[in-house]
Amino acid sequence: MAVGGELIVRAGDHGAEMYVIQSGRVRITKQMGGREVVLGDLGPGDFFGEMSLLESLPRDADAVAIGETKLLVLNAGSLLVRLRRDPTFALEMLHSLSGRVRALNAELEKALGTNGNDDSA
Amino acid sequence: MIIDACEDRLYVISDLHLGNPSSTARGRLVEFLDYARITRTSVCINGDGFEMLQTSFSRLASDAVPVLNALRRLMHDGNRVYYLVGNHDIALEHFLEDWLFTQIAPFLNLRSGESRIRIEHGHLYDPWFVRYPKGYERGARVLGLALLVHPDVYSLYAKVQERAARRHRDDPFDLGAAEMLLERGFDTVILGHTHNALQVELPHGQYVNSGNWLRGSSYVEIDNGKVELKRWESWNRR
Numbered sequence: 001m002a003v004g005g006e007l008i009v010r011a012g013d014h015g016a017e018m019y020v021i022q023s024g025r026v027r028i029t030k031q032m033g034g035r036e037v038v039l040g041d042l043g044p045g046d047f048f049g050e051m052s053l054l055e056s057l058p059r060d061a062d063a064v065a066i067g068e069t070k071l072l073v074l075n076a077g078s079l080l081v082r083l084r085r086d087p088t089f090a091l092e093m094l095h096s097l098s099g100r101v102r103a104l105n106a107e108l109e110k111a112l113g114t115n116g117n118d119d120s121a
Numbered sequence: 122m123i124i125d126a127c128e129d130r131l132y133v134i135s136d137l138h139l140g141n142p143s144s145t146a147r148g149r150l151v152e153f154l155d156y157a158r159i160t161r162t163s164v165c166i167n168g169d170g171f172e173m174l175q176t177s178f179s180r181l182a183s184d185a186v187p188v189l190n191a192l193r194r195l196m197h198d199g200n201r202v203y204y205l206v207g208n209h210d211i212a213l214e215h216f217l218e219d220w221l222f223t224q225i226a227p228f229l230n231l232r233s234g235e236s237r238i239r240i241e242h243g244h245l246y247d248p249w250f251v252r253y254p255k256g257y258e259r260g261a262r263v264l265g266l267a268l269l270v271h272p273d274v275y276s277l278y279a280k281v282q283e284r285a286a287r288r289h290r291d292d293p294f295d296l297g298a299a300e301m302l303l304e305r306g307f308d309t310v311i312l313g314h315t316h317n318a319l320q321v322e323l324p325h326g327q328y329v330n331s332g333n334w335l336r337g338s339s340y341v342e343i344d345n346g347k348v349e350l351k352r353w354e355s356w357n358r359r
Contacts, residue, residue: 020304020306022325023306085301088228089305095124
């Protein structure tokens with residue numbers, strides 16, 4: 001359980017857990033070029049922190065609870081058990097990650113497209 | 122693949138087993154689907170809508186055609202039909218998209234009102250299906266042959282199943298699966314597969330089983346997030 005404003009995950013920290021939101025909301029932010037950028041607001045059923053868990057790398061962004069938030073915490077062992085018992089969870093993770101890759105591709109295309117126009121001008 | 126949907130009103134039915142020799146669903150189902158059309162409600166068939174393991178093609182066709190026509194009328198009037206695949210219709214997955222002109226999904230994460238509702242057939246949590254998938258299929262085919270001899274064999278099967286469920290009542294797989302899914306932030310989980318219509322409160326939320334239409338006629342009504350298990354009675358009795 002996290003209270004409003006509580007920092008659940010800090011960018012740069014090492015973490016071996018991922019989180020599934022049971023109730024409440026979580027804001028994901030990242031420092032970029034000296035300012036804080038909101039990457040997204042997550043709600044029940046959404047998950048975060050999976051990148052550090054899967055790749056054993058430091059956290060990439062901050063996660064802050066917006067109001068009282070209840071979380072399901074999964075580490076490597078419990079994730080494996082969860083995937084065995086709850087096979088659709090893997091499919092939902094893939095579905096969500098695929099959506100994120102698609103969104104990033106669109107952002108990249110937009111950024112490169114803009115730069116291209118600037119170069120030609 | 123569509124796994125997310127948003128509906129104010131939705132009826133969930135499961136285990137129709139159209140084409141199964143012991144199915145009595147066809148007439149009642151056409152009537153029910155027309156009722157959904159008139160009340161402007163979308164419909165989710167939560168697995169095992171069409172029988173593949175325990176039927177002949179001619180029997181399946183004679184049962185399926187009137188129901189498919191009713192589903193098309195429902196969609197023609199602007200309602201949506203969701204079809205979730207169960208263990209008796211996996212082989213039909215490719216045909217169903219062509220027949221129904223609708224999306225087939227493995228499960229549905231539904232947003233209705235303020236509620237998040239998970240709808241799934243439930244066979245993936247059945248320990249017999251998971252441990253012995255080939256044996257499970259062979260058993261279903263053998264039962265299918267017995268049903269061709271006499272459709273009332275289903276009543277006997279249902280009694281045996283009920284007795285087995287009573288024996289395992291301390292640890293029924295569907296309640297365990299529902300609780301595990303509820304932990305992931307759903308308000309309600311709707312499964313089918315067991316044929317036993319049920320609505321219970323669990324520690325993390327609500328579990329509903331949509332029952333069956335082989336002999337029963339239970340359905341789940343979702344209205345702006347409110348979920349209620351109901352029994353369909355024909356127009357004449359309403």
